[in-house]
Amino acid sequence: MKKFLITAITALTLTVSSTAFAQDTAKAPTPAYMIGSYDIRDEAGFQKYIEAAAPLVRQYGGRVIVYNPGPKPIVEGEPRSVIAIAEFPSLAEAERYYNSPEYTAARKFFTDSTEGWRIITEGADLPQQ
Template sequence: MKKLVIGAAAAAAVTIALAATGHAQDTQPHGYMIANYTIKDQAGYNKYMEEAGPLAPKFGGKIIVFNLNATAVEGEPKKVMAIAEFPSVAAAQRFYNSPEYTAARKFRVASTEGSVVITEGFVPPKQ
């Protein structure tokens, strides 16, 4: 019973947080592109940032997390943590596969080591 109460409290907290940001009214989950990497070549990475920096808004995206020196509390993640939010997973995939980002991405791939994932976010159940 204790786990059920804690789980319900956590779900309620997420629902309240989403409502505060306006996400509770969304009918489809937002898409997120999450990147975690270490920079190996600063000049190449600077070129990536120059090319990729202005692209996300063209696909309805916005950068919601960008930290060049994220602090690990578990495991061994890389130093850079970046999260871009899009209206949907499809929009995130359109961004990632666009000719513009594909051209910029080659600089990141060549200058960093790490991972990038695209995932959908949480949409609370309707009450």
């Protein structure tokens, strides 16, 4: 009976350990971000962009995590009038959004109504403490 109990406990420990190891090695994709800093030159055109693009962000798995018209510089430099960040589950999803036919059409409203820059980048894949 004692030998059976030790064998059962060992088997259970190995099962739990291997499951935990498999979960640790199956990392989620690194999130990606579309980051922009721009000035709005044409409010009506920019509003068309927002109406066309906002639902697409959600459709492609993203969410706007920062939209700040009128940011104040805290450290250094002069920001543009708007800072915006949209987060996507992965770089592939962000690129799928950006290159989609729907966003390509909406993007024209953005480029015609703003001046500034936007980038798509992966986030940091740093160990969490």
